[in-house]
Amino acid sequence: MATVTPPWAYTLHLPHDPHAPGIARATLRSVLAAHGLSDVAPVAELLASELLTNAHLHTRGPYALRLREMEPGRLRVAVWDNDPRVPPGFTGADDLVPPPDLENGRGLHLVRAFADSVGVSVLRELGASKGGKLLWAECR
Numbered sequence: 001m002a003t004v005t006p007p008w009a010y011t012l013h014l015p016h017d018p019h020a021p022g023i024a025r026a027t028l029r030s031v032l033a034a035h036g037l038s039d040v041a042p043v044a045e046l047l048a049s050e051l052l053t054n055a056h057l058h059t060r061g062p063y064a065l066r067l068r069e070m071e072p073g074r075l076r077v078a079v080w081d082n083d084p085r086v087p088p089g090f091t092g093a094d095d096l097v098p099p100p101d102l103e104n105g106r107g108l109h110l111v112r113a114f115a116d117s118v119g120v121s122v123l124r125e126l127g128a129s130k131g132g133k134l135l136w137a138e139c140r
Contacts, residue, residue, distance in 0.1 A: 008035065009068040014052075016062055021052040024065040028077075031067055037075065040139055043114055044077050047137040050107035051079035054135070059083045070138060074116075078136035084122050086133060111137050 012027050014020035028048050032041045048065060055063040063081040070076050090108045112118055115137035125131035 005072075007069045007071070009066065011067075012065045014063050014065065016056065016060060018056070020063070021049060021056055024052050025049055028065065028067060032075075035069070037073070040073075040075055043139045044075055046114055047077045047111055047139060048079070050111045051077065051135050051137065054087060054107055055079050055081040058087065066134075066136075074138060074140050076136050076138045078134050080123075080132055080134045082130050082132040084131060084133050086120050086122065087135075090118065090120060090135060115139055 010027075010031055012024055014024060025045055025048060028045055029038075029041055032038055032044060037044075044067075052063070052065060059081040061082040063079060066076075066078040066080065068076045068078070087108055090112070116139055118135075118137045120136070121134045123131050123133060
């Protein structure tokens, strides 16, 4: 008899600490291995790394990594932070490729290039909700 595995989601809340992105990447690898999705791990780790690093470098507060199975074999990697400003170039409005000699600024371009789809939700503060934004990328 076949069993049905319900979709799953994990959220890891992180302090504004330079070790947090690495801890989140290790957690991502463990979650994907546990769910038999190690084949998607390299792309998912790249997406998470860029989104987490962006949150760490451009915000001052805590942030969170959320991993969610959208359907079998399709993963959403999302990062929440408390700053509602959407980074330039994330939504595709700025399709300029960064110059090859630029030392930073390629991260969100890489996310858009490697993800199957990307999106952003700007969150309003409601009661205990912290507001901010949620940047996400999906991969198979």
